[in-house]
Amino acid sequence: MIRKFLRLFKIVRVAVRYGLDEIAISGFDKPRISKFLDVAFFWRDLSTPRAVRLRRALEELGPIFVKFGQVLSTRSDLFPLDIVAELSKLQDRVPPFDSNLAIKMIEESLGAHPDELFARFERVPVASASIAQVHFAALKDGTQVAVKVLRPGMKKLIDEDVALMHIAANFINRVWADSKRLKIQEVVQEFDKYLHDELDLMREAANASQLRRNFAESKLLLVPEMYWDYCSSNVIVMERMHGIPVSQIDRLIEAGVDLKKLSSDGVEIFFTQVFRDGFFHADMHPGNILVSIEPESFGRYIALDFGIVGTLNDYDKDYLSQNFLAFFRRDYKRVAEAHIESGWAPKETRVDELEAAVRACCEPIFDRPLKDISFGQVLLRLFQTSRRFNVEVQPQLVLLQKTLLNIEGLGRQLDPDLDLWKTAKPYLERWMAEQVGWRGLVEKFKAEAPRYSHIFPQLPRLAHQALTLAAERDVETKQLLAHLVAEQRHTNRLLSFFAFFVGSFVLGAVAYVAYARLH
Numbered sequence: 155m156i157r158k159f160l161r162l163f164k165i166v167r168v169a170v171r172y173g174l175d176e177i178a179i180s181g182f183d184k185p186r187i188s189k190f191l192d193v194a195f196f197w198r199d200l201s202t203p204r205a206v207r208l209r210r211a212l213e214e215l216g217p218i219f220v221k222f223g224q225v226l227s228t229r230s231d232l233f234p235l236d237i238v239a240e241l242s243k244l245q246d247r248v249p250p251f252d253s254n255l256a257i258k259m260i261e262e263s264l265g266a267h268p269d270e271l272f273a274r275f276e277r278v279p280v281a282s283a284s285i286a287q288v289h290f291a292a293l294k295d296g297t298q299v300a301v302k303v304l305r306p307g308m309k310k311l312i313d314e315d316v317a318l319m320h321i322a323a324n325f326i327n328r329v330w331a332d333s334k335r336l337k338i339q340e341v342v343q344e345f346d347k348y349l350h351d352e353l354d355l356m357r358e359a360a361n362a363s364q365l366r367r368n369f370a371e372s373k374l375l376l377v378p379e380m381y382w383d384y385c386s387s388n389v390i391v392m393e394r395m396h397g398i399p400v401s402q403i404d405r406l407i408e409a410g411v412d413l414k415k416l417s418s419d420g421v422e423i424f425f426t427q428v429f430r431d432g433f434f435h436a437d438m439h440p441g442n443i444l445v446s447i448e449p450e451s452f453g454r455y456i457a458l459d460f461g462i463v464g465t466l467n468d469y470d471k472d473y474l475s476q477n478f479l480a481f482f483r484r485d486y487k488r489v490a491e492a493h494i495e496s497g498w499a500p501k502e503t504r505v506d507e508l509e510a511a512v513r514a515c516c517e518p519i520f521d522r523p524l525k526d527i528s529f530g531q532v533l534l535r536l537f538q539t540s541r542r543f544n545v546e547v548q549p550q551l552v553l554l555q556k557t558l559l560n561i562e563g564l565g566r567q568l569d570p571d572l573d574l575w576k577t578a579k580p581y582l583e584r585w586m587a588e589q590v591g592w593r594g595l596v597e598k599f600k601a602e603a604p605r606y607s608h609i610f611p612q613l614p615r616l617a618h619q620a621l622t623l624a625a626e627r628d629v630e631t632k633q634l635l636a637h638l639v640a641e642q643r644h645t646n647r648l649l650s651f652f653a654f655f656v657g658s659f660v661l662g663a664v665a666y667v668a669y670a671r672l673h
């Protein structure tokens with residue numbers, strides 16, 4: 155309890171010192187509490203830009219908050235660009251934890267000491283981040299492996315810090331009415347889920363395995379194999395990959411790698427993941443990408459770290475392809491129509507208004523050669539515009555937009571002349587062609603075909619069942635009708651009897667009155 159209180163106290167102290175209360179987002183009113191704190195802590199120096207102060211505060215609060223900042227930096231749809239750009243600088247490199255703790259974790263998770271499991275285990279980690287660290291090792295058969303071990307005690311730490319974040323988000327919502335538009339509580343909720351996902355290394359191994367399968371036939375991308383017998387939610391063991399980090403361009407040139415090809419390969423890999431598989435690696439920072447210089451796989455990309463992946467369904471792919479294609483033809487009316495037809499924007503949205511808004515935000519982007527246009531920027535502008543028209547932008551599309559920016563940055567670093575549009579266009583057009591016209595129909599038949607082998611043999615039985623049911627229903631209907639007719643006749647008889655009885659009574663009464671008057 156005291157620990158929690160001290161932690162809360164530290165968070166509040168850091169927040170006040172860095173003036174986080176006055177990081178009023180443009181377009182929002184400054185919270186009232188901020189005016190009070192300005193007076194109470196008049197000596198605090200808030201001359202440093204707000205984004206830098208926010209970054210420093212998160213760094214001071216430790217690895218969980220640093221991760222939080224990294225997640226916020228992916229929400230360019232919610233936060234202003236200065237904050238997003240500054241938070242992208244957050245690095246979660248932290249001092250490694252004691253290798254004895256890593257050994258203990260391996261022993262507890264895999265049921266044996268690393269000396270028994272491996273022929274060799276390097277005690278000094280090769281890399282260490284807030285959630286896990288990586289040690290190199292060799293299996294008994296000599297296979298070189300990388301062992302990723304979860305940092306001990308992370309779950310408890312995360313639970314405590316995230317609980318405090320929930321309290322803080324709640325508090326902010328109470329004291330600052332405008333904050334609801336920033337969806338702070340939802341962002342914390344999403345972060346909570348994201349961190350708990352990251353805590354399960356089995357998920358990461360499964361993501362890697364899926365990506366490896368998707369690119370099994372590819373000459374462009376290598377993905378380490380997972381050794382499932384040595385995997386648990388706290389420890390995973392995978393093939394050790396050898397390559398040059400993609401950011402070390404001098405070494406790549408020295409090794410004779412064709413940078414132009416590498417650059418367009420990167421774009422091709424990304425669009426294949428998006429449009430063919432609907433499953434993409436979403437943590438494409440340069441530290442996670444190597445380039446192989448082994449003779450048998452020379453110049454191929456190597457992907458590492460599969461903690462964050464994005465998945466897209468056909469609906470998302472449709473959104474992307476329709477919008478990109480219309481955008482690059484500068485057909486803003488089509489962009490607006492597509493939004494309304496497909497239900498992304500509310501039905502009552504006026505096409506001309508949405509069209510004008512999209513034109514206003516995108517024309518400036520097109521004021522340069524097509525090859526210099528950023529897809530990531532286009533998408534970001536589209537999200538920002540469509541939010542004004544109550545379009546709920548899906549998180550997987552925001553993740554994609556962020557990854558796209560990374561891929562573009564990386565591609566242009568390798569080849570400043572990279573024409574992203576030229577590389578991407580065939581993928582978009584192929585997807586569109588597969589969705590519409592005869593080709594689309596044939597493709598959909600093909601996709602359904604495996605099910606036909608189950609359905610066809612059942613057809614006679616199903617037809618017989620349907621006909622029998624119809625016949626039974628027919629008999630049932632006839633019986634019901636006969637019953638109704640009988641009921642009706644019975645009711646009619648009762649009514650006639652009643653009418654006869656009442657009529658006779660009235661007639662009798664009239665006759666009696668007439669007779670009485672006469673006599």
Ligand SMILES: Nc1ncnc2c1ncn2[C@@H]1O[C@H](COP(=O)(O)OP(=O)(O)OP(=O)(O)O)[C@@H](O)[C@H]1O
Nearest residue numbers: 281283286287288300378392393394395441458459
């Ligand atoms: N299979 C592998 N083969 C060779 N090196 C590896 C392998 N897996 C990880 N590494 C090394 O360990 C580093 C960290 O790995 P990884 O990115 O998976 O860990 P992380 O804890 O998720 O780090 P971060 O979150 O900062 O990206 C990599 O940059 C790479 O140098």
